[in-house]
Amino acid sequence: MTGPELVLAATFAAIWLLPIGLTIAWERRNRGLRASIERARAERARQGHPR
Amino acid sequence: MNWIAWRSLGAAGLLAVLASTFFVATAASRSFYGIDHPVNLIFYYHVAVAWVGFAGLLLAALASGAYLATRAPGYSWLAEACIAVSFAFITLTLATGSVWARFIWNSWWEWSDLRLVTALVVWFIYAAYLVFRHQAQDGAVHAKAAVFSLVAFVSVPITVASTRLWQSPFHGTSLGTDSVSIHGLAFALSLIGTGLVYPYLVATRWRTHRLADELEAIEAQA
Numbered sequence: 566m567t568g569p570e571l572v573l574a575a576t577f578a579a580i581w582l583l584p585i586g587l588t589i590a591w592e593r594r595n596r597g598l599r600a601s602i603e604r605a606r607a608e609r610a611r612q613g614h615p616r
Numbered sequence: 617m618n619w620i621a622w623r624s625l626g627a628a629g630l631l632a633v634l635a636s637t638f639f640v641a642t643a644a645s646r647s648f649y650g651i652d653h654p655v656n657l658i659f660y661y662h663v664a665v666a667w668v669g670f671a672g673l674l675l676a677a678l679a680s681g682a683y684l685a686t687r688a689p690g691y692s693w694l695a696e697a698c699i700a701v702s703f704a705f706i707t708l709t710l711a712t713g714s715v716w717a718r719f720i721w722n723s724w725w726e727w728s729d730l731r732l733v734t735a736l737v738v739w740f741i742y743a744a745y746l747v748f749r750h751q752a753q754d755g756a757v758h759a760k761a762a763v764f765s766l767v768a769f770v771s772v773p774i775t776v777a778s779t780r781l782w783q784s785p786f787h788g789t790s791l792g793t794d795s796v797s798i799h800g801l802a803f804a805l806s807l808i809g810t811g812l813v814y815p816y817l818v819a820t821r822w823r824t825h826r827l828a829d830e831l832e833a834i835e836a837q838a
Contacts, residue, residue: 567744571656572715573655573715574721576658576711576712576715577661579712579820580661580665580707580708581633581809583704583707583708584704584813584817587704587817587820588626588699588816588817588820591817591820591824592820593754594824595820595823595824595827598824598827598828598830598831599827601831602827602830602831602834603778605831605834608833609834609837614837615713
């Protein structure tokens with residue numbers, strides 16, 4: 566592959582990778598937040614607070 | 617709308633962009649403005665992400681106005697989510713445009729071109745918004761950020777109309793000109809696909825705000 570072809574291929578890859586990367590990063594963050602919420606709720610329940 | 621429906625929207629968007637890629641690769645003309653080069657095919661994604669990204673900034677301005685009127689945090693989350701996703705899309709617009717320019721104009725960037733410079737100004741303004749919006753999670757910052765978003769939106773129509781308002785030495789209008797032959801189906805699929813991926817990404821980001829808010833409320837009770 567020549568230099569220009571590599572740049573072009575990288576550009577087309579970036580068009581796909583940016584939204585996919587954002588999806589993976591934000592979905593992972595949401596999973597982490599959900600897990601933290603569950604832990605916090607379980608801790609409160611352990612301490613005798615209502616959920 | 618439940619979460620499975622949002623994900624289906626995102627998946628449908630990716631499929632539409634994939635279908636668009638098929639038509640772009642097999643049937644679309646590589647000749648734009650009289651120059652035959654494969655880099656011209658970037659048009660099909662460059663324009664779609666630009667249009668959807670800029671339309672999202674309008675939604676962000678509307679959400680910011682709604683937040684100032686109601687102070688409901690959901691609107692502030694929506695404005696931030698729209699701007700975060702639009703910022704990514706405008707980054708893609710600038711990057712793809714710059715790569716296209718490198719091959720066609722033999723230059724990565726032209727400071728004398730108003731479309732390029734105004735688009736970069738929009739990028740910087742919304743980068744500043746994101747930095748400002750994330751400095752603190754309180755209502756006063758969110759209200760100032762909403763005003764910021766409303767004022768910042770003035771830059772968007774100026775950029776969109778720049779090629780028609782002023783004589784642009786480099787970046788011409790892409791649509792409605794005889795020197796650009798567009799494969800209608802490929803472009804429509806790219807636009808529809810991008811338009812479906814966008815709300816999915818916004819919903820994912822909005823959900824992050826909602827979950828963070830829920831966690832904060834539980835921790836505040838502890």
